[in-house]
Amino acid sequence: MNILVINCGSSSLKFQLIDAVSEAVLAKGLCERIGIEGSRLVYQPAGGEKEITESPMPTHKQAIQMVLDALVNEKTGVIKSLAEVGAVGHRVVHGGEKFASSAVITDDMLKAVEECNDLAPLHNPANLIGINACKELMPDTPMVGVFDTAFHQTMPSTAYLYGLPYEYYEKYKVRRYGFHGTSHSYVSKRVAELLGKPVTELKTIVCHLGNGASVCAVKNGESIDTSMGLTPLEGLVMGTRSGDIDPAILEFLAKKENLDINGLMNVLNKKSGVFGLSEGLSSDFRDLENAANEGNEAAARARAVFNYRVAKYIGAYAAAMNGVDVIVFTAGLGENDHLVREDICSYLGYLGVTLDLDANKVRGKEVELSTSDSKVKVWMVPTNEELAIARETLALVK
Numbered sequence: 001m002n003i004l005v006i007n008c009g010s011s012s013l014k015f016q017l018i019d020a021v022s023e024a025v026l027a028k029g030l031c032e033r034i035g036i037e038g039s040r041l042v043y044q045p046a047g048g049e050k051e052i053t054e055s056p057m058p059t060h061k062q063a064i065q066m067v068l069d070a071l072v073n074e075k076t077g078v079i080k081s082l083a084e085v086g087a088v089g090h091r092v093v094h095g096g097e098k099f100a101s102s103a104v105i106t107d108d109m110l111k112a113v114e115e116c117n118d119l120a121p122l123h124n125p126a127n128l129i130g131i132n133a134c135k136e137l138m139p140d141t142p143m144v145g146v147f148d149t150a151f152h153q154t155m156p157s158t159a160y161l162y163g164l165p166y167e168y169y170e171k172y173k174v175r176r177y178g179f180h181g182t183s184h185s186y187v188s189k190r191v192a193e194l195l196g197k198p199v200t201e202l203k204t205i206v207c208h209l210g211n212g213a214s215v216c217a218v219k220n221g222e223s224i225d226t227s228m229g230l231t232p233l234e235g236l237v238m239g240t241r242s243g244d245i246d247p248a249i250l251e252f253l254a255k256k257e258n259l260d261i262n263g264l265m266n267v268l269n270k271k272s273g274v275f276g277l278s279e280g281l282s283s284d285f286r287d288l289e290n291a292a293n294e295g296n297e298a299a300a301r302a303r304a305v306f307n308y309r310v311a312k313y314i315g316a317y318a319a320a321m322n323g324v325d326v327i328v329f330t331a332g333l334g335e336n337d338h339l340v341r342e343d344i345c346s347y348l349g350y351l352g353v354t355l356d357l358d359a360n361k362v363r364g365k366e367v368e369l370s371t372s373d374s375k376v377k378v379w380m381v382p383t384n385e386e387l388a389i390a391r392e393t394l395a396l397v398k
């Protein structure tokens, strides 16, 4: 069976067609600038060249239609007809407390997702638009929603409650949810396989370090704490997001900079993180590294603050689990930037972490990075959220 995996944003849509048996990617790509002038489809069949088609896509339905046409195209398509798509797996950002696992898409399920829109106003409505457009075009194909938050629903209340009046949790469900759950789940299971141990016997800390970044404590296969909260703004210093700050800074800055709540949220989401710390130089670590090598102190400072925050969270999660067996790095930075991994691990000697500095100089591979005598193992495991979504989808529609 082939599974179409769709990750729909407000103006973009990423897709992969995956053979569920061999787990091979048959084709992948993205639609950009949906509903905006200059929209285009980037399509790449396995082993083939990338193809770019510029064409108006006023709605998500038109974007998905273009994807489906590309998949069955006589020349560059990879299937003969849409009957060869056995199911569709949709990424959904927020499942609130309603979804502790993936779910088959039904009218009731969609209603429940819609009730979570308040919790992720930028993401969930876009995910729903993608699902509804797909349903219109493929009404008889089973579909599954896979939630970024679901894996973290095992967190105990000690980890998910904020120190706020309890009534806000009761009335509005203000609590920590966590994100990147599909990635944390995939990577924690995969590293257990690579270590040859049951995931149910491991204390794992997964560091998903990309433009958005989070750390997760996975004890015996379950998420017991993670650094993102009600929204993806909490936790680590990120590309442009602040991560943890003293909440009183909001009032202080509102007065000093004459900002309203929208202005403040814009600063915290878009102008902070390593971008803000580097005085607006870049949110991309490659730029920061190049600048730091040329003596740019702001770039070096931004990287140092990012790394220190990750190390602090690892220490906190080792405490939360009363120990740690393996620390795993994944996502854009975690998989590619050996200097980030080296600097983070330099804080962790007290835990029994010894990094093999030569082994660490690799990119994007499943590989052990610690020395053979390191008490705590360190691994790099490339994440694969699309494959994880395809597996979840297959399991539910089988």
Ligand code: AMP
Pocket: 209, 210, 211, 212, 239, 283, 284, 285, 286, 287, 331, 332, 333, 334, 336, 337
């Ligand atoms: P992601 O959000 O997972 O795509 O990760 C984006 C981050 O990964 C950016 O800060 C990039 O600079 C970083 N990144 C991606 N590729 C590389 C690379 N080859 N070397 C260093 N950093 C990289």
